[in-house]
Amino acid sequence: MMFKKVILLYCLMFFALSSVSAQEEQVVLSLEKAISLALETSEALQISESNAQKSREIYKEARSALLPGINADATWARNTTYPLSSKKEDYELDSGVTATQLIWSFGQVSGAVKAAEKAADSLRYNKDLTRRQVIYNTKLSYYAAILARDTFHITQQSYDNVLAHKKLLEKRAFGGRTSKRDRLKMDADIASRLPPVNNARAQMDTAMQTLKTLTDIRPGQEISLSDDFSLSYKDVDYSCLESRLYEQEPYLKVLNKNLEAAEFTVKSKKAVYYPVLSAFASWRYAGSSNDQRYIGDKNSDHYAAGGLQVSLPLWNGGEKTAQLHQALADRRKALLARKKGEEDLLLELRNAVSEYDQYRKTLEANDQAVSLAKESLLMTQDMFEAGQVDLTELNDAELLLTGQRLNREITLYNIHFTLARIEKLTSEE
Secondary structure (H helix, E strand, O other), X not given: OHHHHHXXXXXXXXXHHHHHHHXXXXXXXXXXXXXXXXXXXXXXXXXXXXXXXXXXXXXXXXXHHHOOEEEEEEEEEEOOOOOOOOOOOOEEEEEEEEEEEEEEOOOHHHHHHHHHHHHHXXXXXXXXXXXXXXXXXXXXXXXXXXXXHHHHHHHHHHHHHHHHHHHHHHHHHHOOOOOHHHHHHHHHHHHHXXXXXXXXXXXXXXXXXXXXXHHOOOOOXXXXXXXXXXXXXOXXXXXXXXXXXXXXXXXXXXXXXXXXXXXXXXXXXXXXXXXXXXXXXXXXXXEEEOOOOOOOHHHEEEEEEEEEEEEOOOOOOOHHHHHHHHHHHHHHHHHHHHHHHHHXXXXXXXXXXXXXXXXXXXXXXXXXXXXXXHHHHHHHHHHHHOOOOOHHHHHHHHHHHHHHHHHHHHHHHHHHHHHHHHHHHHOOO
């Protein structure tokens, strides 16, 4: 008997701890928190940061060609066989330090450095673009989850309304004013409301799982959305938004930097046909011996040299010309990409603003339709209870209200969707 009590106590403790754990696992998620979590865990943003970091190192590598170069070397050789006519000896030592400095290359090196700098700027702006895209995707996922949650609540309430209508029908039955046909029709109506409820629940679960994936929340955790769709919306000024797009949109900055990098690359490739002027200075310590493997000061001496060096390519099989033509093609492609990108962004902004204005008007009509449908349902319920309308009219009135409420939720989602597009294109984030 005591053993059974102990087992029962352990079971109760287990269920209590499980309940507490389940409550602790629920995450209350606001839109701001969802965006913060998505930015912290986004692999795309981390990859973009790595690319930007790499591009900065590429720029430093290119810039090193403008700075002095200092090299040290040392060679010890054992000459085993050599012609008697040569002046070689059995053992040789040659060591020293050489410094070089580019003086002038007609833009060949400086153009390459500028191109690398603009490419690094491009990838830095690309990181900002990726950040905006993560925020945009998180907003859409959050809004989709709100829509799915509210849709489920509406369909569940529709089901509850039909159950309430069944009670009204049963009240009428006491007065002898109902029939078996009405009861069958009511049961059929109740059964027909279950599939939409189940579908809405499945869509809500899918939307929540998608949001969990974006915010890196464990699939087993429950989340509760703390934000709802806003019900007040301001007017927008397209001309002001267009100006902000040109100032803030990172994709345009990426395209601009790509075009600038292509321009400097062309200048660098054109300059390869001109001479390169460099200065050099060297100090060496060398000597040789026939009988001493270690060549010390007795058999070695110091010497130094310095001066200028000019190099001019005369023929390279068409390699430089091919590289120049490639650079010209890249510049043309960057110019077209810049033009197309600007046109696409302006078109997207115009469409988003136009849709936003139309959805606001649609929302006003939705609000009126919901209000009238709700009033109609209440009136129809009273008339049904008094026996003035039949069951079909009652259920039609309820379906009308449910349909109008769902239409209103879709319009609210569309408004937030277009606002997210506008913010992605024009915000300072």
